[in-house]
Amino acid sequence: MKSPSQSRDRGIPEATVARLPLYLRALNGMAERGVATVSSEDLAMAAGVNSAKLRKDLSHLGSYGTRGVGYDVEYLVYQISRELGLTQDWAVAIVGVGNLGRALANYGGFVSRGFRVAGLLDADPEVVGDDIAGLNVEHIDVLEAVIERRGVSIVVLATPALAAQELCDRVVAAGVTSILNFAPVVLSVPDGVDVRKVDLSIELQILAFHEQRKAGGPLMAVDSQ
Amino acid sequence: MKSPSQSRDRGIPEATVARLPLYLRALNGMAERGVATVSSEDLAMAAGVNSAKLRKDLSHLGSYGTRGVGYDVEYLVYQISRELGLTQDWAVAIVGVGNLGRALANYGGFVSRGFRVAGLLDADPEVVGDDIAGLNVEHIDVLEAVIERRGVSIVVLATPALAAQELCDRVVAAGVTSILNFAPVVLSVPDGVDVRKVDLSIELQILAFHEQRKAGGPLMAVDSQ
DNA sequence: CCGACTTTGTGCATCGCTTCACAAAGGGAT
DNA sequence: ATCCCTTTGTGAAGCGATGCACAAAGTCGG
Numbered sequence: 257m258k259s260p261s262q263s264r265d266r267g268i269p270e271a272t273v274a275r276l277p278l279y280l281r282a283l284n285g286m287a288e289r290g291v292a293t294v295s296s297e298d299l300a301m302a303a304g305v306n307s308a309k310l311r312k313d314l315s316h317l318g319s320y321g322t323r324g325v326g327y328d329v330e331y332l333v334y335q336i337s338r339e340l341g342l343t344q345d346w347a348v349a350i351v352g353v354g355n356l357g358r359a360l361a362n363y364g365g366f367v368s369r370g371f372r373v374a375g376l377l378d379a380d381p382e383v384v385g386d387d388i389a390g391l392n393v394e395h396i397d398v399l400e401a402v403i404e405r406r407g408v409s410i411v412v413l414a415t416p417a418l419a420a421q422e423l424c425d426r427v428v429a430a431g432v433t434s435i436l437n438f439a440p441v442v443l444s445v446p447d448g449v450d451v452r453k454v455d456l457s458i459e460l461q462i463l464a465f466h467e468q469r470k471a472g473g474p475l476m477a478v479d480s481q
Numbered sequence: 482m483k484s485p486s487q488s489r490d491r492g493i494p495e496a497t498v499a500r501l502p503l504y505l506r507a508l509n510g511m512a513e514r515g516v517a518t519v520s521s522e523d524l525a526m527a528a529g530v531n532s533a534k535l536r537k538d539l540s541h542l543g544s545y546g547t548r549g550v551g552y553d554v555e556y557l558v559y560q561i562s563r564e565l566g567l568t569q570d571w572a573v574a575i576v577g578v579g580n581l582g583r584a585l586a587n588y589g590g591f592v593s594r595g596f597r598v599a600g601l602l603d604a605d606p607e608v609v610g611d612d613i614a615g616l617n618v619e620h621i622d623v624l625e626a627v628i629e630r631r632g633v634s635i636v637v638l639a640t641p642a643l644a645a646q647e648l649c650d651r652v653v654a655a656g657v658t659s660i661l662n663f664a665p666v667v668l669s670v671p672d673g674v675d676v677r678k679v680d681l682s683i684e685l686q687i688l689a690f691h692e693q694r695k696a697g698g699p700l701m702a703v704d705s706q
Numbered sequence: 707c708c709g710a711c712t713t714t715g716t717g718c719a720t721c722g723c724t725t726c727a728c729a730a731a732g733g734g735a736t
Numbered sequence: 737a738t739c740c741c742t743t744t745g746t747g748a749a750g751c752g753a754t755g756c757a758c759a760a761a762g763t764c765g766g
Contacts, residue, residue: 346689433695
C-alpha cells in the first residue's frame with residue numbers, strides 16, 4: 257500500500273498540522289526568553305498537550321531532537337515555520353469589512369507571522385473608501401482584479417451569511433484555493449479548495465451544552481456555588 | 482460521582498455535540514421556508530455531512546424520526562435546542578472591548594439563540610463608559626460583581642495575550658466554568674472548567690500549510706539531509 | 707388489507723489519532 | 737573508554753469516530 261522507501265513522509269496527519277502552530281507559538285516565546293534547548297516534556301507542558309503526542313508530531317517532520325538533551329529551540333522554530341509555509345509571504349484579502357472584518361484587519365496576529373493583508377473589500381458604499389489599519393477599503397467589484405494583481409492566495413470571508421456563497425464562488429473562480437470563512441453558512445466548493453470555518457455561535461452552543469450538563473442537566477438541581 | 486442516567490444515554494460523543502449546532506442552523510432555515518419534514522439525506526446535504534453520520538448523531542438524542550418519512554422539522558429543532566441547552570437564557574460577559582470584543586458585542590448570532598450579552602468589561606479608561614450595542618462598558622474592577630449579580634455563566638475572553646491568564650483566573654474564581662478564549666495563549670484552568678479556543682492566527686497557518694503543499698506539491702524538491 | 711416503496715436506526719468493519727512503555731541514542735562524569 | 741543518566745523516537749495497544757450496508761419500521765396507493 258504505502259511505499260516505505262521514502263524516508264520523509266509528506267503525509268503529515270491533519271491533527272498534527274493543527275497543533276504545529278501551537279508548538280511554534282510556545283517556541284517563539286521561549287526563544288524570546290533566551291531558552292536555547294527544550295525537552296519534549298517542557299514544550300508539551302507549554303503547549304498544553306501530552307509529551308508523547310508532541311514527540312510523535314515532531315517525528316513526522318523529521319528527527320530534529322537530540323536524545324538526552326531535547327530540541328534546539330531556534331532550529332525547531334525554523335523547521336516548523338518552513339513546514340507550515342511561514343517562511344514565505346502570504347497575501348490575504350479580507351472580504352466584508354463589518355465589525356468583524358475591521359477587527360481582523362487590525363488584528364496583529366496576522367501580520368506577525370508571514371501574513372500580509374493585501375486588500376479590504378466591501379459592497380457598502382458607506383464603507384468603501386475608509387482607511388482601516390492603513391489600508392483603503394475597495395469596492396467588491398474589483399475583487400477579481402485585487403486577487404490577481406496582488407497575488408492573493410488566501411481569502412478571509414467576513415460577510416453576512418447571505419452573501420457568502422456568491423462571494424466564495426467568485427474568489428474560487430479567481431483562482432483562490434484557501435478560504436477562511438466566518439459567515440455562518442456551509443460553503444460548497446469544488447475539490448481542491450480548502451475551507452476552514454470559524455463559527456462563534458457554534459462555539460457558544462457547545463459551551464452551553466457542557467454548562468447545562470454541569471449544572472445538573474434536566475434531572476438535578478443546582479445546589480451550591 | 483456519576484449520576485445514574487435512567488433511559489437516555491447522557492454520554493453524547495463530543496464530535497456529535499460539535500455538529501448539533503450545524504444541524505440546528507440548517508433546520509431553522511428550513512423551518513423559515515415552511516418545510517415540514519426532512520429526510521436525513523436532505524438535512525445531511527444542507528449541513529455538509531454524510532447522511533449515515535447525521536442519523537447516528539440524531540440517534541444519540543433519541544428516536545425522533547419516522548421511517549419512510551423523515552424528521553419533523555419543528556420537533557427536531559426543539560429537541561436539539563433542548564439538548565444543547567438553548568431553551569434557557571445564558572448570560573454572557575465579554576471581557577476585553579478592543580476591536581474583536583466590539584465585533585463580538587455587535588454580532589447578531591449571539592443574541593439570536595439564547596445568548597444574551599450581560600456585560601462588557603475593559604481595563605482601558607478610554608473605553609470604559611462607551612456605549613456598544615446598547616450596553617455600557619464597565620471597568621474590569623467590577624468583573625466579579627457583574628458575574629455574580631447578573632448570573633453570568635459564560636465568559637468570552639477577547640483580551641491581549643498577556644492579560645488573559647490573570648483574567649481567566651479571576652472569572653474562574655468568581656464561579657464561571659465555561660470560557661470562550663480568543664487570546665492566543667494556552668489557558669490553564671482547574672478541572673471542571675471548560676475552555677474553548679478560537680485562534681485566527683492558527684487557522685491561517687493551517688491554510689498556509691495546505692496552500693503550500695498545493696502550490697509546491699509533488700514537484701517541489703525537499704532537502705534530503 | 708396488502709404489497710411495494712421509502713427512510714430510519716444500527717451492527718460491524720475500518721480508520722486515524724492517542725497514549726503507553728521501552729529500546730535506542732546521545733551526553734557527561736570518572 | 738566505560739558506565740550511568742536523560743530524553744528521544746516509535747511499536748503496539750487502545751479508543752473513538754466514520755461510513756457502509758441492511759434489516760426493521762413505517763407510509764401510501766390500490
